[in-house]
Amino acid sequence: MHAAGRRLKPLSVAAASALLLCTWAGPLFAHAGGHLSADGQSTATGQDKETPPAPPPPQFRLEKVSEHVWCLFGQGGNVGILATDAGVIVVDDQYENVAPGIVDQIRSISDKPIRYLVNTHYHGDHTGGNPVFKPLTEIVAHDTVRPRLLEYPRVVLDTWPDKMIALHAEMMTLHDENDPYRDALMKDLDLMKYLLGTFEGFDPAKVAVPGVTFKDSLTLWLGDQPVEIKHFAPGHTDGDSIVFFPKEKVVHMGDLLFSGLVPFIDTLGGGSARGYLKNMDQVLDRLPADARVIAGHGPVTDVAGLRHARDFMRDLQLEVEKAVKRGATRAQAARTVKLTAYTDIKPASRTVANDVLAFYDEIHAKK
Numbered sequence: 001m002h003a004a005g006r007r008l009k010p011l012s013v014a015a016a017s018a019l020l021l022c023t024w025a026g027p028l029f030a031h032a033g034g035h036l037s038a039d040g041q042s043t044a045t046g047q048d049k050e051t052p053p054a055p056p057p058p059q060f061r062l063e064k065v066s067e068h069v070w071c072l073f074g075q076g077g078n079v080g081i082l083a084t085d086a087g088v089i090v091v092d093d094q095y096e097n098v099a100p101g102i103v104d105q106i107r108s109i110s111d112k113p114i115r116y117l118v119n120t121h122y123h124g125d126h127t128g129g130n131p132v133f134k135p136l137t138e139i140v141a142h143d144t145v146r147p148r149l150l151e152y153p154r155v156v157l158d159t160w161p162d163k164m165i166a167l168h169a170e171m172m173t174l175h176d177e178n179d180p181y182r183d184a185l186m187k188d189l190d191l192m193k194y195l196l197g198t199f200e201g202f203d204p205a206k207v208a209v210p211g212v213t214f215k216d217s218l219t220l221w222l223g224d225q226p227v228e229i230k231h232f233a234p235g236h237t238d239g240d241s242i243v244f245f246p247k248e249k250v251v252h253m254g255d256l257l258f259s260g261l262v263p264f265i266d267t268l269g270g271g272s273a274r275g276y277l278k279n280m281d282q283v284l285d286r287l288p289a290d291a292r293v294i295a296g297h298g299p300v301t302d303v304a305g306l307r308h309a310r311d312f313m314r315d316l317q318l319e320v321e322k323a324v325k326r327g328a329t330r331a332q333a334a335r336t337v338k339l340t341a342y343t344d345i346k347p348a349s350r351t352v353a354n355d356v357l358a359f360y361d362e363i364h365a366k367k
Contacts, residue, residue, distance in 0.1 A: 057101075058074050058075050058097075058098040058101045059074070059075075060072060060073065060074045060101060060102075060105050061073045061074075062105060062108070062109070063300055065248075065250050065292050065294065065300055066245070066248040066249065066250050066292060067248065068082055068083055068084050068225065068245075068248055069081065069082050069083075069245055069248045069250045069292075069294075070083070070109060071294045071300050072102060072105050072106075074094050074098055074101070074102065075094055075095060075098050075125075076092075076094030076095050076098070076124075076125035076126065076128065077092045077094060077120070077123070077125050077126040077254070077255065077296045078092070078252075078294055078295060078296060078297065078298075078300075079091065079092050079093065079094065079102060080092065080243060080250075080252040080294050081106060081109060082222060082225065082227060082245055082248070083106075083109050083110040083112065084112070084222045084223055084225050085112065085223065086112070086115075086221075086222040086225070087112045087113045087114065087115040087222050088106060088109075088110050088112055088113065088114045088115060088222075089114075089115055089116045089117075089118065089220060089222060089227050090102075090106065090114060090116070090117045090118070090133070090137070091117075091118045091120060091243050091252045091254075091294075092118070092119060092120055092126040092127075092252075092254070092296075093117060093119075093126070093127065093128065093129030093130060093133055094125060094126070094128060094129050095124065095125065095128035095129060096128050096129055096130075096131055096132060098129065099128070099129030099131075099132035099133065100132055102129060102132075103132065103133075103136070114133070114136050114137040115137060115138070115220070115222060116137055116138050116139075116140050116212075116220055116227075117130070117133045117137050117138070117139045117140065118139075118140045118141065118227075118229060118241065118243055119139060119140070119141040119145055119210060119241075120141075120240060120241045120242070120243065120252070120253075120254025120255065120296065121141075121142075121145060121236060121237045121239050121241065121254055121255060122141075122144075122145045122148035122149055122152070122237060122269070123266070123269075124198055126254070126255070126296070127145075127149065130207075130208035130209070131206075131208040133208070134208040138211055138212055139208065139209070139210040139211055139212070140210055140211075140212045140213070140214070140218065140220070140229065141210035141212075141213055141239070141241065142213060142214060142215075142231045142233075142239040142240070143213045143214065143215055143239075144233075144237075144238050144239035144270070145209075145210055145213070145239045146209045146210050146213055148237075148239060148269070149207050149209050149210075150204045150207055150209060151204075152269070153199040153202040153204075154202065154204075156195055156196065156199055157196065157199055157200075157202065160192055160195070160196060161196075163192065164189060164192050164193070164196075167185060167188060167192075168189065170185060171185050171186065171189070179335065180334050180335050180351065180352075180353040181330075181331045181334035181335050181353060183351055183353060184334055184351055184353035184354045184356075184357055187349065187350060187351060187354055188354070191349065214229070214231070215231070216230070216231055217229060217230045217231065224247075225245070225247055225248075226246060226247065227243060227244070227245060228243070228244040228245075228246060229241050229242075229243050229244075230242055230244065232256060232279040232282065232283070233270070233272075233275065233279075234271055234272035234275040234276075235256050235265075235271060235272060235275045235276040235278075235279040236254065236255040236256050236263070236264065236265065236266060236271050236276060236296075237255075237266045237269040237270050238269065238270025238271065239270070240254055240255070240256055240279070241254060242254060242256060242279075242283060244286075249288055249290060249291045249292065250291065250292045250293075251283065251287060251291060251292075251293055251294065252294040253283070253293060253294065253295055253296060254296045255296035255297065256276065256279050256280065256283070256296070257280070257293065257295040257296060257298075257301075257309055258295060258296060258297050258298055258309070258348070259293075259295035259297065259298030259299050259300070259301050259305060259309065260298045260299065260344060260345060260346060261297060261298050261345065261346055261347075261348045262345055262346065262347050262348065262350045262351060262352055262354070262355060263276060263309075263313065263350065263355060264349055264350045264354075265350075265354075265355060265358040267358055267361070271358075272358075272362060273313070273317070273355060273358035273359040273362060274317065274359065274362050274363075276313060277310065277313040277317060280306065280309065280310040280313065281310060283306070284303070284307060284310060287303055287306070288303075289303055290302075290303075291303055293305060293306045297348075309345070312339065312342050312345050313355075315339055315341070315342075316337070316339055316352070316355055316356065316359060317359050317363075319337045319338075319339065319356075320333060320337055320356055320359040320360050320363060321359075321363055323336065323337055323356075323360070324360065324363050324364055330357060330360055330364075333356050333357070333360045334353040334356050334357055334360075337352070337353075337356045338352070339352060
């Protein structure tokens with residue numbers, strides 16, 4: 001999904017509607033071995049161009065985080081697992097096609113009942129396995145997640161083709177393929193194409209939605225183990241939950257942490273760059289110094305790793321504020337704001353310029 005080497009052609013209304021039929025060889029946010037990847041980018045030689053190769057079987061990796069908590073890496077958001085003699089609580093479930101494998105991985109840890117599944121937010125790489133888990137357990141999420149799963153796909157299908165036409169028209173005026181602003185727009189267009197493709201044929205009757213929702217916070221219990229779920233928003237989306245395992249000194253951040261990766265701010269889904277930063281500060285204020293931190297994507301880290309990710313967002317906000325004050329346009333800000341001290345934080349589904357634009361729009365609106 002990179003802009004380099006591509007020539008853009010004018011996009012008609014009919015072409016934008018046809019994007020609803022887009023298919024992708026693999027999920028946008030597939031996760032393997034601590035890094036985001038777009039599965040299926042390579043093609044097999046001799047393969048019929050009309051028949052895409054079958055997706056590879058999921059490659060799972062379990063990492064023990066504490067005495068009773070594991071992190072499961074697979075093909076989507078990182079899965080958190082709390083397993084005790086009283087049962088199992090799962091955080092996020094990736095995609096439907098890999099969810100049976102997730103259940104198998106859980107069973108390799110514990111044969112106790114899965115008491116609850118927590119969805120940290122609505123994105124399909126965290127909720128796609130819900131249909132597999134629905135018969136097994138109770139699904140829990142913030143109040144906003146249920147309507148996002150039931151109603152938002154129709155909003156996307158009805159409104160995004162026009163947004164994409166406008167986005168494409170702007171990109172047609174940009175000819176430098178190394179332009180950070182152009183690349184950010186390309187990332188946005190790729191993301192919208194992906195979501196349109198996944199929502200094709202959307203049927204709300206087939207959606208496995210949370211049966212338990214909450215407004216601010218909720219505590220679940222496995223025997224003497226509390227699991228504290230707290231709503232932090234806006235941030236990555238408008239429905240983010242962070243899951244604390246206080247006795248284990250572990251927190252699952254959902255996508256309020258991309259460990260070693262540029263964060264994705266889903267502004268179309270109610271997200272906020274400034275809220276993202278504020279939420280990270282709030283979590284840091286309540287974590288013990290020796291806590292372990294499960295990211296939504298990327299490797300398990302610690303408080304220092306979370307603080308480093310927070311510093312990245314803090315410094316980026318400061319640089320964008322400077323750009324706004326000197327009168328920079330959106331495009332100028334995307335092209336000129338750099339954070340050279342954070343070479344370890346890599347672009348994946350987002351570039352630094354995408355987050356610059358998210359901050360810019362919020363700061364400029366309040367100027």
